[in-house]
Amino acid sequence: MKIVKVKPLEIIRVAEGAHDSLDMNSQSEKDPEKLMKHAINNIKRTGNSSYLAIIPETNEAFTFIPVVEDNRFYVTKFPNPVQLYFSLAFANYQFSVKARNNIVSQKEEGVYLHFVNEYLYNWNLQYRISTIIFLHSTVEAFVNYQMPDEYVYKQVVEGKEKGQFIKVVKEYSKEQTERYIDFKEKVSKVIPEVSQVDFYKDHKPIYDRIMNLNKLRNDIIHLRSAKSGNQSQFNKAFSNVMNANLEDYVEAVKSFINIIEPDFIEFDEVSGDNKRTLTIKLPHYKSCGLSIDMFIKMLETPAEKVIYNLPKSEDKDFYSFKTWFLQSLNSMAKSQLIYLPDIKDMGEEIHVEVVKTEKGMRVSQPV
The missing domain is CATH 3.30.110.10 (Translation initiation factor 3 (IF-3), C-terminal domain)
Incomplete structure (x- = not known):
């Protein structure tokens, strides 16, 4: 069985003595229980539970978001979100394969219509939906991750107004690009600017697969139905989910990322x-x-x-x-x-x- 390697988000090497300096400039309260209560109250007040930790022995700093229970913190290095999303997608893909194998193993020679347990069928569908959603989240998070903080995206809008040809250039900061530019435009326009890789021109099969993934995900998230009983859109969306070759989508997302950042997605064999x-x-x-x-x-x-x-x-x-x-x-x-x-x-x-x-x-x- 394979699992995706999920590495810490970022480990920063700090200068010698940084820990001592931080300790000297921190609040005077040294009682661990009181410090923890203060930290928890701060989380409740601000909604922010992200912290920076320094390992004195190695002078390494890392971020963590704790599990908080009974006035205690349970922590580790915060994982890379892109790898975390892909690991979820890949795990659900493997579960979907196993669920499907459990379904089709019930075949009987000469019988072509088999009724299977509802929960087994539902598991298969749930795993497939989760795979699609987390693969899409992987791509979007990775694209956003590629944009430097100072990035400005210039969107060119062309058209006609009162018979005149007009061309308007709109500028978006990184945060605005993440929020307002749609998925297709990020992959087709933003990625070539920030990575010098044009998937539409140089890796068209991967580009097409990513665009199909986007449509699959949108059909699931923005599910449409009709009170009149006409469920054609509903049925079409789930037919596409059920019949999608998930292995192709998993491979396309992995290749998309690794072409831009080689070996970003890696696997471990678990025996x-x-x-x-x-x-x-x-x-x-x-x-x-x-x-x-x-x-x-x-x-x-x-x-x-x-x-x-x-x-x-x-x-x-x-x-x-x-x-x-x-x-x-x-x-x-x-x-x-x-x-x-x-x-x-x-x-x-x-x-x-x-x-x-x-x-x-x-x-x-x-x-």
Whole structure:
């Protein structure tokens, strides 16, 4: 499994002695509890909870926004928002693939219309929507990130007035550009100015994919319907979501960013090998029966990951057993005892990988 590397937003190296100077010029109150209460009151008053911290040993400074609970701060270096958004998009994309695999694994030979569990269908749709929205947020945040603070965008507006050709140039500061210039214009006009990369001219397939992503996102966010019962726009929007090739959009966004800033988006391979794993090779499905004992034993074992190897059969009853088996696991996922199973057709057997949640692991722990 892959995850996106999310790095700190910014780490600044400060001059030697900066920590001592800051300490000398800070408020006189030294009691930690009183300092914390003052900081929390300040957050409530201003709405701003961003802080700068200095590590004296390394002379590094970083920003953090704390989790505040019970008059305490819980902190770490604040993550890069662009990488954070992309990591959310990529995680939801992987979940959407897993949900779809769970749906289509219920196929039966000779049957072409299958009714599946509503929650499984809804998960698939939710993951797909989240992928699209966070991919779009990734691009927009990255474009805004590329503009220097002093950036001025000059928008040229041409037209006719009283039969006369006119040309008007409007100037926008960085903040105004972020707020008032639309997504398409930022990608097609602002990016070439700030990065010297013109995607429309030099990377048209990526440009087209990003524009399609923008339309998909807008159709979701600005969903339209009609009280008359004509739901054509509604149906079209969600048909496009359901049929979109998300892998292409993920790759387009990654390429868009990495062309401008090489290696900005990177991945780590996460192996589940460090999890305690139990492999169960199920006998012929008829000898298993429709018994929940196998799932109870799975929860009771201390293993975090359980792999089922289910031998396939041409018997007509095998489909019923497989459907019951997979739907039982999906019900456990709905109850948050396990994560959504990873299902792979290995030819002569079906490989089902199950990872327990923290709630599921508690079942195996003695009271």
